[in-house]
Amino acid sequence: MSEEIKLMKGNEAIAHAAIRCGCDGYFGYPITPQSEIMETLMEEEPWKTTGMVVLQAESEVGAINMVYGGAGSGKKVMTSSSSPGISLKQEGISYIAGADLPCLIVNVMRGGPGLGTIQPSQADYFQAVKGGGHGDYQQIVLAPASVQEMADFTVLGFELAFKYLNPVMILADGIIGQMMEKVSLPLFQKRMTDEEIKEKYPWAAYGKPSHRKPNVISSLEIESVEMEKRNQRFQAKYRKIEENEVRFEELECQDAEYMLVAFGTSARVCQKTVELAREQGIKLGLIRPITLWPFPKNEIAKYTSQVKCFFSIEMNAGQMVEDVRLAVNGKTEVAYYGRMGGIVPSPDEVIEFVKTKMV
Amino acid sequence: MAIQNIIKPENLVYTKSKILTDIPMHYCPGCSHGVVNKLMAEVIEEMGIQEDVIGVAPVGCAVFIYKFLDIDFQQAAHGRAPAVATAIKRLMPNKYVFTYQGDGDLAAIGTAETIHACNRGENILIIYINNGIYGMTGGQMAPTTIDGMKTATCPYGRNNEVNGYPLNITNLLAILEGTCYVTRQSVHNAGSVRKTKQAILKGFKNSMLGKGTSVIEVVSTCNSGWKMTPEQANNWMVENMFPVYPMGDLKDL
Numbered sequence: 001m002s003e004e005i006k007l008m009k010g011n012e013a014i015a016h017a018a019i020r021c022g023c024d025g026y027f028g029y030p031i032t033p034q035s036e037i038m039e040t041l042m043e044e045e046p047w048k049t050t051g052m053v054v055l056q057a058e059s060e061v062g063a064i065n066m067v068y069g070g071a072g073s074g075k076k077v078m079t080s081s082s083s084p085g086i087s088l089k090q091e092g093i094s095y096i097a098g099a100d101l102p103c104l105i106v107n108v109m110r111g112g113p114g115l116g117t118i119q120p121s122q123a124d125y126f127q128a129v130k131g132g133g134h135g136d137y138q139q140i141v142l143a144p145a146s147v148q149e150m151a152d153f154t155v156l157g158f159e160l161a162f163k164y165l166n167p168v169m170i171l172a173d174g175i176i177g178q179m180m181e182k183v184s185l186p187l188f189q190k191r192m193t194d195e196e197i198k199e200k201y202p203w204a205a206y207g208k209p210s211h212r213k214p215n216v217i218s219s220l221e222i223e224s225v226e227m228e229k230r231n232q233r234f235q236a237k238y239r240k241i242e243e244n245e246v247r248f249e250e251l252e253c254q255d256a257e258y259m260l261v262a263f264g265t266s267a268r269v270c271q272k273t274v275e276l277a278r279e280q281g282i283k284l285g286l287i288r289p290i291t292l293w294p295f296p297k298n299e300i301a302k303y304t305s306q307v308k309c310f311f312s313i314e315m316n317a318g319q320m321v322e323d324v325r326l327a328v329n330g331k332t333e334v335a336y337y338g339r340m341g342g343i344v345p346s347p348d349e350v351i352e353f354v355k356t357k358m359v
Numbered sequence: 360m361a362i363q364n365i366i367k368p369e370n371l372v373y374t375k376s377k378i379l380t381d382i383p384m385h386y387c388p389g390c391s392h393g394v395v396n397k398l399m400a401e402v403i404e405e406m407g408i409q410e411d412v413i414g415v416a417p418v419g420c421a422v423f424i425y426k427f428l429d430i431d432f433q434q435a436a437h438g439r440a441p442a443v444a445t446a447i448k449r450l451m452p453n454k455y456v457f458t459y460q461g462d463g464d465l466a467a468i469g470t471a472e473t474i475h476a477c478n479r480g481e482n483i484l485i486i487y488i489n490n491g492i493y494g495m496t497g498g499q500m501a502p503t504t505i506d507g508m509k510t511a512t513c514p515y516g517r518n519n520e521v522n523g524y525p526l527n528i529t530n531l532l533a534i535l536e537g538t539c540y541v542t543r544q545s546v547h548n549a550g551s552v553r554k555t556k557q558a559i560l561k562g563f564k565n566s567m568l569g570k571g572t573s574v575i576e577v578v579s580t581c582n583s584g585w586k587m588t589p590e591q592a593n594n595w596m597v598e599n600m601f602p603v604y605p606m607g608d609l610k611d612l
């Protein structure tokens with residue numbers, strides 16, 4: 001099949017990519033600015049073609065627990081929401097992480113706290129990368145900066161979820177969800193059959209044949225000695241993910257004296273900022289973390305001797321800047337600039353801020 | 360007659376279901392859970408559906424039901440079993456899927472999941488143990504605690520002004536378009552045990568007929584939580600709970 005290039009919204013790209021990559025089930029609840037994901041799925045009616053189940057749940061809580069049930073059956077399942085709805089899902093995400101289940105969760109962030117605003121924001125960074133729900137767990141967090149990446153990370157997200165049996169979150173924002181760009185959609189993959197699932201995921205609860213012990217999907221372990229062992233196993237898994245799955249992109253870093261660090265929409269703003277800075281003779285570069293967890297700390301640390309100041313540019317009150325500081329570990333300056341409440345910083349604002357820190 | 364002659368296979372009148380594991384049940388002596396767990400095992404064995412059944416365990420006293428039945432299970436967050444079961448059944452429509460939940464799980468924290476799974480007519484079986492109390496956490500007031508009944512969080516008895524009214528959620532579920540079979544049973548004597556077993560059998564069969572959700576409420580005793588002997592608890596249940604939660608079918612389509 002030849003490459004298909006389409007013009008669509010980021011939210012729509014996720015829906016199409018999900019159908020194409022053989023997703024078995026989507027469970028969601030409407031919330032702005034991501035409702036087009038479920039709307040597109042309902043319009044496409046994939047249950048008639050690939051057999052994918054699409055269900056509008058009674059709440060975000062219902063939806064994430066449906067994802068738990070689907071994932072426990074060895075199926076490729078996902079949900080999507082926006083900030084307040086993602087808060088409601090945290091209990092379920094903790095259970096999913098605690099039961100070693102794979103799934104994809106999409107958060108198209110809006111400004112908070114509380115009901116906040118429907119405008120784009122990156123204020124759920126802490127919630128996404130530091131756990132969010134209760135207990136010591138981590139989810140893999142992918143930060144798309146284009147409509148193309150919304151589609152690509154849907155496919156990648158499922159791959160990583162099943163590779164590590166762990167929840168994966170796509171952390172986008174209202175702009176990436178709503179803006180239209182060209183996108184090359186992934187090729188169609190067949191959904192796995194029940195027989196293939198049994199063979200590939202022998203842990204799944206699909207009904208117990210007489211020859212094996214029951215498969216029990218659970219995060220419960222009453223014996224604290226056993227629960228500690230389970231935690232140690234989780235931590236070992238997280239270290240392996242940190243070792244293998246860091247993804248990032250560099251722009252004009254080679255000779256940079258000043259370095260922006262930004263993800264998602266902020267990174268798009270910063271690409272323009274770097275271009276403007278270079279025109280003005282300022283040696284500015286950009287590191288764009290693609291995985292927010294695992295965070296590209298070594299890749300940032302590599303530049304501490306060369307860079308006079310790192311700038312964490314965010315659409316929040318300064319969250320990722322803490323991880324940049326940890327990576328830099330006091331070896332050079334780290335500054336934060338950002339806007340909150342649904343405001344997107346402009347390249348001019350960012351460059352003016354950079355200049356205030358130039359020596 | 361010599362013992363060897365008595366224990367011949369042809370003289371066997373009762374045996375433990377093969378679906379019940381050898382793990383000792385943690386339920387208190389006198390509690391209804393053990394009986395209902397056993398009935399689940401018997402029905403699954405008699406229907407021959409071990410390979411095709413997936414249970415969803417609740418939070419509460421029955422959280423470890425997955426240790427007692429030799430079938431695949433998913434353990435759900437408190438109240439979320441009907442949502443978990445919804446996805447399992449939708450993704451594997453040829454499987455028998457049931458939830459097993461207490462009154463706190465089903466009628467308090469999981470009210471939304473319960474009502475909406477039933478209202479969508481999910482082809483699942485819901486087993487609902489109503490003993491009017493939170494057993495596992497030490498005997499607190501449940502949504503179904505009856506008026507005047509004393510618990511750890513209504514130590515002077517449930518008072519409508521302070522605590523509101525006992526929630527008869529099964530009556531609510533019976534009026535929903537999505538339910539096909541809604542019944543209220545008990546397991547306090549031999550007759551009621553047999554009726555409950557028949558109800559479970561019907562509920563499982565319904566889930567393959569595409570008729571909608573089956574709900575079996577089992578009005579149950581929690582003699583430890585009620586601070587009674589098993590016998591006192593059975594009598595108290597008949598005298599005090601049955602008038603509020605009367606036995607019988609509410610709906611059978």
